[in-house]
Amino acid sequence: MKLYDAIVIGGGPAGITAALYLLRSGVTVAWCEKLSPGGQMLMTEEIENYPGFPKGLKGYELVDLFAAHLDGWSFDKYTDEVAEIVPEKGRNRVRIGDEWIEGKAIIISSGARYKKLGLPNEERLTGKGISYCALCDGNFFRGLEVGVVGGGNSALEESLYLSxxxxxxxxxxxxxxxxxxxxxxxxxxxxxDIDVIRSTVVKKIHGEDSLEGVTLLNRKTGEERFLKLDGLFIFIGFEPVSGFLPEDMKVDEQGFIITDAEMATSIPGIFAAGDIRSKLCRQVTTAVGDGATAANSAFLYLEQLDA
Incomplete structure (x- = not known):
């Protein structure tokens, strides 16, 4: 079983930053990312609030710049899914697919994914009219009629792009x-071209082989009506990517990891960074800061461990 000084789980801005800082500190690093680096940045059309870069910067362009920082550094990359973490002081075991590796310190930056409505037909019609990524699927609905569900930054930002x-x-x-x-x-x-429908929820999703429309329920009046749609984009918040966490790790009511200001979790030697953390603000800029702080804390932990 291969032993590393640090294992970084996740390839978004927090994970990339953490890996970079650790590598610059001279420790051995394993980086675990099942998909392409970038996380949710890959699903963002434009990033307007990253200091030092012009407005209109594409998400994938920023991902390429992030990933380029790791060029020339020596580390092992694992591209299977992280399935389990078994904490042991100084030698935490991590199962990636069918393979086990060990890390003296671990940084979890697995991020979050979009929540679903939880309605019948939602799973079956995903990819057949229902989507959670405007950048990925918006082009399929050119000139058609679509709905967007949500009221946060993602919902409105994606609505502007889709419009x-x-x-x-x-x-x-x-x-x-x-x-x-x-x-x-x-x-x-x-x-x-944007029709704002307030105080309303999607009650039913209609369609056999493809989405045909939705039944809307007005929460104030109780009135129901059918809305014909070609597509439905759902942006109602996030849930943590956390199925592999140790059972005794402290998380909040939604399952996000609770950390202190230095990104330390309730388990010594395990740190968390980025959207997987329990916090209010989830942005690229905050993820980068989390990743740098977590890496610094992990390095200090390693020094104390080997002292």
């Missing part, structure tokens, strides 16, 4: 007021 492609967009939000930043709200409210 440039589709014929008509219905933004469906269960509250009167949006949670998104005002800059997104101001843009959405003046777009002629």
């Amino acid at each position: 440039k492609l589709v014929g008509k967009l219905h933004l469906i939000h269960r509250r009167d007021d949006f949670r998104a930043m005002k800059c997104y709200q101001d843009k959405v409210c003046v777009m002629p």
Whole structure:
């Protein structure tokens, strides 16, 4: 079983930053990322709030710049799924697919994924009209009529992107007021092709081989109506990618990892960074800061361990 000083789980901005800082510290690193590096940055059309870069920067462009920082460094990359962590002081075991490796320290930066509505037909019609990624699937709905569910930054940001492609967009939000930043709200409210539907939820999803429409329920009046749609994009928040966490690790009510200010979890030698953490702000900039802090904490832990 191969032993590393540190194992970094996740290839988003937090994981890439953590790996970079650890490598620059001279420790041995294993980096675990099942998919392409970048995490949710790959699903972002434009990044407008990353200091030092121009507005209009594409998500994939920033991913390429992040990944390029690891060029020339020597580390082992594992591309299977992390299935289990067994904590042991100084030699934490991690199962990746069918293979076991060990790390004196671990940084978990596995991120979060989009939540689902949990309605019948949702799983069956995913990829057949239902999507969780406007950048990935928006082009399939050019000139068509789509709905977007949600009221946060992601829902409004993706609505603005989709409005440039589709014929008509219905933004469906269960509250009167949006949670998104005002800059997104101001843009959405003046777009002629975006129909804002407030205090309303999706009650049913209709369709056999493809999405045909949804039944909407007005939460104030109790009125139901059918809305014909070609596509439905769902952005109602995130849930942690955490199925491999140790049972005794402290998490919040939603399953996100609880850490201190230095990214330490409840288990010595295991740190967490990025969207997997229990926190309010999940942005590229905060993920980068988390990754740097976690790597620094892991390095200090390794020094104390070997002292």
